[in-house]
Amino acid sequence: MRIAFGTLERLAPGIGGAWAERLWLTVPPYRGRRPEVIPPGEPFTVSVDGRRVTGRTWGSGPVVYLVHGWGGVSVQLRAFLEPLLAAGHRVVTFDALSHGESDPGRLGPGRTTIPEMAEALRAVVDAHGPAHAIIAHSLGCNATFFAMRRGLRAERLVFLAPMTQPMPYTVLFGAALGFDRRIRTRMVDRVARRSGLPWSAFDVPSQVPDVVVPPLLTVHDPNDRETRYADSLALAKVWPDAELVTVSGLGHWRLLRDPATVARAVDFVHATPAAGQAAS
Numbered sequence: 122m123r124i125a126f127g128t129l130e131r132l133a134p135g136i137g138g139a140w141a142e143r144l145w146l147t148v149p150p151y152r153g154r155r156p157e158v159i160p161p162g163e164p165f166t167v168s169v170d171g172r173r174v175t176g177r178t179w180g181s182g183p184v185v186y187l188v189h190g191w192g193g194v195s196v197q198l199r200a201f202l203e204p205l206l207a208a209g210h211r212v213v214t215f216d217a218l219s220h221g222e223s224d225p226g227r228l229g230p231g232r233t234t235i236p237e238m239a240e241a242l243r244a245v246v247d248a249h250g251p252a253h254a255i256i257a258h259s260l261g262c263n264a265t266f267f268a269m270r271r272g273l274r275a276e277r278l279v280f281l282a283p284m285t286q287p288m289p290y291t292v293l294f295g296a297a298l299g300f301d302r303r304i305r306t307r308m309v310d311r312v313a314r315r316s317g318l319p320w321s322a323f324d325v326p327s328q329v330p331d332v333v334v335p336p337l338l339t340v341h342d343p344n345d346r347e348t349r350y351a352d353s354l355a356l357a358k359v360w361p362d363a364e365l366v367t368v369s370g371l372g373h374w375r376l377l378r379d380p381a382t383v384a385r386a387v388d389f390v391h392a393t394p395a396a397g398q399a400a401s
Contacts, residue, residue: 188242285324
C-alpha cells in the first residue's frame with residue numbers, strides 16, 4: 122500500500138486522493154476487549170433517516186449516555202455501568218451507524234462521518250431524555266461536541282482520550298500510508314465535500330467560545346498512540362470549566378477499564394454543580 126501511494130503521489134494524486142478519502146472514512150474493525158458478561162438491560166432501537174441505531178438502557182435516575190469512538194462499540198464502556206447504576210443513574214449505550222450491531226450509514230457498510238455519529242447520539246437522547254452527563258471516548262468526544270453545537274445539552278461531560286483537532290491526523294495518516302501533500306490536499310477536499318462541512322467545523326477548541334458548555338473532565342495518557350495528548354491540552358486551555366487529568370501507562374484502550382479512571386469519572390458525573398469543578 123505504501124508503494125502504491127508513493128507512486129500515486131508522484132503520478133496520479135487525484136486517484137490517490139480518492140483512495141485515501143475512502144480509507145479515511147472507513148471504520149476500522151473493533152480491536153478492544155468484549156466483556157464476558159453484560160447485564161441484559163433493556164434493548165432499544167431508534168431511527169436515523171430510516172437506518173436503525175441499536176442500544177441498551179439500565180436503571181433509573183438522571184441519564185448518563187456512554188458514547189464510543191471511531192471503530193468502537195458500546196460494550197467497550199462496560200466498566201462504567203455498575204458504578205453509575207450504584208450512584209443512582211440511568212445508563213444508556215448505543216452503537217453508532219456502521220458500528221457494532223447498528224445499520225450501515227449513508228456511505229454504506231463500514232463507513233460513516235462525525236456528523237452522522239452526532240445524529241445517532243441526538244436521536245438516542247431524543248428517545249431517552251435529557252442528558253445529565255455524557256461520557257465519551259476518542260472520536261466520540263468530537264461527535265458529542267458536534268451534537269452540542271446543534272442544540273444537544275448535558276450538565277456534565279467526561280472526555281476520555283478525546284480527538285478534538287482532526288487536521289493534524291491527516292499528516293500522520295499520510296505518513297503511515299506513504300503519501301504526502303499532493304494526495305493529502307485532495308483527500309482533505311474530498312472529505313470536506315463528503316461531509317458538507319469544512320474541516321474547521323470539527324476543530325473543537327476553536328468552536329468552544331460559540332457554545333454554552335458544562336463542566337468538563339478530560340482524561341488522557343501522553344503516550345496514547347491513537348489520539349494526541351495535545352488535543353486535550355488545547356481543549357483544556359479554552360474550556361471555561363475544565364479539569365485535565367493526565368494518566369500514565371493506560372494508552373487509548375486500557376483507559377476505559379482503569380478502576381481509578383472509572384471512579385474519577387463517576388464521581389465527577391455524580392458531583393453537585395458546585396463540586397468537582399477545577400481550573401485546568
